[in-house]
Amino acid sequence: MARIDLDLAHSYRPNPQKDEDYALLPLKMSFADGGAYALLGPSGCGKTTMLNIISGLVVPSQGTVKFGERDVTRLSPQERNIAQVFQFPVIYDTMTVAENLAFPLRNRGVAPERIKQRVGQIAEMLEMSAQLDKRAAGLAADAKQKISLGRGLVREDVSAVLFDEPLTVIDPHLKWQLRRKLKQIHHELKLTLVYVTHDQVEALTFADQVVVMTRGRAVQVGTASDLFERPRHTFVGHFIGSPGMNFLPATLTSGAPAGATLLGIRPEYVTLAAPNAAGAVPGTVKTAQDIGTYWLLTTTLADGTMLRARLSGEQPIPKAGEAVWLSIVGAHTCYYRNEELVA
Numbered sequence: 001m002a003r004i005d006l007d008l009a010h011s012y013r014p015n016p017q018k019d020e021d022y023a024l025l026p027l028k029m030s031f032a033d034g035g036a037y038a039l040l041g042p043s044g045c046g047k048t049t050m051l052n053i054i055s056g057l058v059v060p061s062q063g064t065v066k067f068g069e070r071d072v073t074r075l076s077p078q079e080r081n082i083a084q085v086f087q088f089p090v091i092y093d094t095m096t097v098a099e100n101l102a103f104p105l106r107n108r109g110v111a112p113e114r115i116k117q118r119v120g121q122i123a124e125m126l127e128m129s130a131q132l133d134k135r136a137a138g139l140a141a142d143a144k145q146k147i148s149l150g151r152g153l154v155r156e157d158v159s160a161v162l163f164d165e166p167l168t169v170i171d172p173h174l175k176w177q178l179r180r181k182l183k184q185i186h187h188e189l190k191l192t193l194v195y196v197t198h199d200q201v202e203a204l205t206f207a208d209q210v211v212v213m214t215r216g217r218a219v220q221v222g223t224a225s226d227l228f229e230r231p232r233h234t235f236v237g238h239f240i241g242s243p244g245m246n247f248l249p250a251t252l253t254s255g256a257p258a259g260a261t262l263l264g265i266r267p268e269y270v271t272l273a274a275p276n277a278a279g280a281v282p283g284t285v286k287t288a289q290d291i292g293t294y295w296l297l298t299t300t301l302a303d304g305t306m307l308r309a310r311l312s313g314e315q316p317i318p319k320a321g322e323a324v325w326l327s328i329v330g331a332h333t334c335y336y337r338n339e340e341l342v343a
Contacts, residue, residue, distance in 0.1 A: 008063025
């Protein structure tokens with residue numbers, strides 16, 4: 001295992017001139033030895049490019065990749081000692097589960113007794129001990145992907161294990177179990193894991209640190225709490241949460257230079273207020289939806305801006321068409337300028 005340091009940029013075009021020409025804009029980032037990270041963002045944001053640069057499948061057009069003190073920028077995945085798990089299972093259908101799990105170890109000349117021990121350990125972690133003697137061809141897609149995960153995790157000497165949306169083929173009701181299982185495996189094996197996904201629940205469940213990406217930039221690295229409570233970029237506020245953060249035009253009178261500002265407030269922190277209360281704004285209820293554990297109130301303000309609030313059912317819930325006042329200024333309010341957090 002190793003600390004991974006990136007200091008690079010990448011473009012698939014020969015002479016990039018503007019930001020749009022880059023798949024990854026210039027960045028400096030480190031992944032700690034033994035850490036669990038998720039690269040989170042929509043399609044085309046650069047997360048798979050970053051993963052492939054770490055693995056050695058792509059050589060960055062500028063800069064370096066280091067594993068510890070070793071410059072691996074131009075080394076192959078084999079020379080970097082990387083394990084990678086892809087969206088779809090990469091296994092041998094003619095082999096048994098045990099033979100598939102053992103294959104990466106046999107290739108490296110690991111002693112047979114140690115192979116048996118390690119295969120048994122990984123199979124137990126993945127709850128596949130009863131299937132070790134079954135041929136992979138007869139298994140369901142989710143079981144095949146579990147084998148693929150196991151092949152990535154079975155080696156003890158890897159620098160890192162990289163996952164590229166590995167739960168795509170897994171049934172939704174099994175995804176939660178496998179995410180929890182991967183987190184447990186990480187805590188037991190202490191491997192460096194980097195996990196690509198566009199699913200915020202997947203990222204926040206699995207990773208200790210989440211790298212949120214948009215338009216080729218890593219706009220914030222942090223814990224689930226960091227990303228939810230203090231998004232450092234408006235994209236993070238929008239992308240994390242269900243629904244995402246509310247953004248309203250605002251004017252700051254202190255704490256930052258004058259200029260066009262957005263007030264950001266999570267729906268969870270918007271509350272009903274008395275008319276003309278300090279820090280509150282008037283609006284008209286558009287919809288009031290019973291989500292089960294909370295009510296989602298969607299209101300329209302005088303300037304046409306939409307404001308959402310998540311309210312508990314323990315209070316009277318206004319109906320569509322009613323006038324309300326909503327409190328938006330408090331300890332959880334954030335302020336943004338040029339998409340960046342300023343206060």
